[in-house]
Amino acid sequence: MDHMEKHGGLMILAAVVPFLVLMPVVGLLVLALNGTGELWPHILGYVLPDALQQTAMLLAGTAAVTLLVGVGTAWLVTGFGFVGRRWLEWALLLPLAMPSYIVAYAYLDVVHPIGPIQSALRFVLGIGEVRGLMLPDIRSMAGCILVMGFTLYPYVYITTRAALLMQSAEAIEAARGLGAGGGTLFRRVTLPIAAPAIGVGLGLVLLEALADIGASEFLGVRTLTVAVYVTWTTRGSVEGAAQIALAMLAITFTLLAIERTLARRRDQGGGAGERVPFRVVLAPVAGGVACAACALPVALGFGVPALHLLVNAVIRVAEFGLPADLARWVWNSAALASVATVGTILVGFLVAFCHRHVGGAMATAFLRVSAIGYALPGTVLAVGLLGPMAWFDEAVAAGLALVGVHAGTLLSGSSAALVLAYMLRFMAIPANTLEAGYGRIPYSVDDAARGLGAPDTALAWRLHVPLLAPAGAGAALLVLIECMKELPATLLLRPLNVDTLATAIYAEASRGTYEDGAVAALAIVLAGLVPVILLVRGLRPRRRRRRAFALAPA
């Protein structure tokens, strides 16, 4: 085709991305096929049914909690005015800085029978014996659902809030003019408009919950990912683990395909209005309730664990001083995350631009495939990547040997391997965000540029990049946060002498000395706060008027 020939070079370049993303899956396939399959009947009979049931429960529970909290708080914060609304609007994002495994460790300490909360309760109720007051154990499915729910709701909150802010103010006011009250308005106007965005946020939540290993394993929940991990380490069969991982991937792809079909019904009405809809100011009592409802998730998802970490870190530092390697960990975390973020955004932009400019089924396929890394838990991705990296090194070494150069390992065990793993894992974030960003740029802009004779590169750099900058910046910050928190792939792939904050915390926690990890944990949270705050500032809708309550017409 003429069109494709013109863009052949671009397409070939863009094709590298899905190729790389598929490498871990290929690696897993090779591992799975290598196995003799003798463990498979046992896995099928005793491990999978339990793992499937636990995974289903965890996902359903987490979905329920994140929907309730994320949508609820987004609706309150965008639709109403109440005391504390302005700072709660950004505070609700704070749990993003908290890795779920840290929240799990913190809560275990805090709600343990001899921890502060239960001790205080016993004191107040006058119960002497510890056994006298037996509250539910947090090391359970319910505990895990709550931990995941209150850590992951920001994904739903961000997308829902963005959709609600962008909804046509005219639609809302028209509905109000026709006599729709609060409840009807929410059900029949707000919710349908926001539904696609809620779906996107929920999709991210479910993927994160599925891929989680730290909190789930620690709290005793036996999800598919935990089953993969245990089969690998304890049952001693990496082949069995690969088989379970591929089964899990199949399920994830099905869910993603369903989500894609639902998401296709998006951009229905609701212009890209920059005008902030009218906010109903609540009476003091109702306002107080709204404030409390929004403050609770912040406290549970961020406040309580952060405070616990802070207290422990202070005690630790007072007794033992700062960990000697803290600066090195911070540097490594920041360096790896930054490099990976830059790479991910650039490559993500390449694929998104290809989809936009070239179009067609192949470019769309590239974009979709590039996003599947997110469906692979970190451990699975890392194990799958080991094989292909070794093949690459072999090939290069063989090539170099032809010219008489002896090569050591190149990709395996280098920081490039780790950066590659991060990029493959988080490519979905810029891919989806930039695609959505492109959706708000009309094609007429491209046509005008082409009409003026602009070449492809100019179109990309001088036109699209500036227009996409807000979306791109948001994506970059999210990737940065994710890279800093990433644990399982980092543990397996990192080079000699390189430790990040996350691996340092894990090392302490796996010994049971969570308090030793408190300083590193606090460092991760603080480091994660910076991008979160930047994200918040970027997410504020650009308004022509400073006031949140826009009563006058535009």
Add this chain to the structure above:
Amino acid sequence: MNLVRRTLLTSVTLALGVAALVSPARAAGEVNLYTTREPGLIQPLLNSFTETTGIKVNTVFINAGLAERVAAEGARSPADVLMTVDFGSLAELDQRNLTQRVVSPAVAAAMPSWLSDTSAHWVPLSLRARVIVASKDRVPDRTMTYEQLADPKWKGRVCIRSGNHPYNTALFGAMIVKKGPAATEAYMTALKVNLARKAGGGDRDVIRDIMAGICDLGVTNSYYVGLMLSGKGGAEQKRWAESVRMVLPTFADGAGTHVNISGASLARHAPNVANGTKLIEYLLSPEAQKTYADVNFEIPVLAEVPLHPVIAELSAMKVDTTSLVQVAGQRTAASMMVDRVGFDK
């Protein structure tokens, strides 16, 4: 536009620069260590090795996947020494042809006879006993067998970590070797009935839960008791450890207490064989073994090195000398048994 371009340019340059900085170096006078042991535990040992010999130690701590990583890196792997805990992992490294025999008279001399299995390439460095801890107030028993944990009188009073954790599958594996699979499965079923809470958490949580009164008995590794009693884990954890008594359990056949080992192997394609051997020799030296005892509260392999005073009672321990190679062979069977019995549910 300008700003965007400048930002991109700076970040790309920075990225390239950083990537260049963070790559591993390989030079003479160095040894590369891949280990699953946490940095806090072995860093003191590595530091004194460097001070004594001048050889720099490059380390990467891999919690899981050590064998996968070394296997994937193949003949060009920079790994010299592979250090891990749990003889199952050490045996796996041998089975996958990732190790070579350590040729050193010093190492051969230091190894106790029951651990010198010539078929194995790994070198044991320290021992840890899987002991029973009992509440001082609520449990009067001073001796116990592992089998007695399944006794109905302890119903709802026992705490233990996940049955699928390597420390426990090793214990169950030893039981399979001694009593056969059927008897062990019955034991596991009975033990599950006795659990006060779901099998999970860590060994330290077992002690904490005993102190809290959630359970009266538990199974843990001996070095945790030492660590907590010494105060190194903080004042709070010292309190927990002081509320329990360590019981040195035996199997019903009287053979002794179940132990696991931490050990090291020389990687098959090690680029620095001499330095790697020196590191292993150093770890078996009296000086290093004393560090294992004093800093990590483990049981040294070198007989003449004493235990830390806080766990001195362990010197009276009789060690179950069932072949570790045999026990390692039963690990997968033990793990599958844990699944069948639903021990972790």
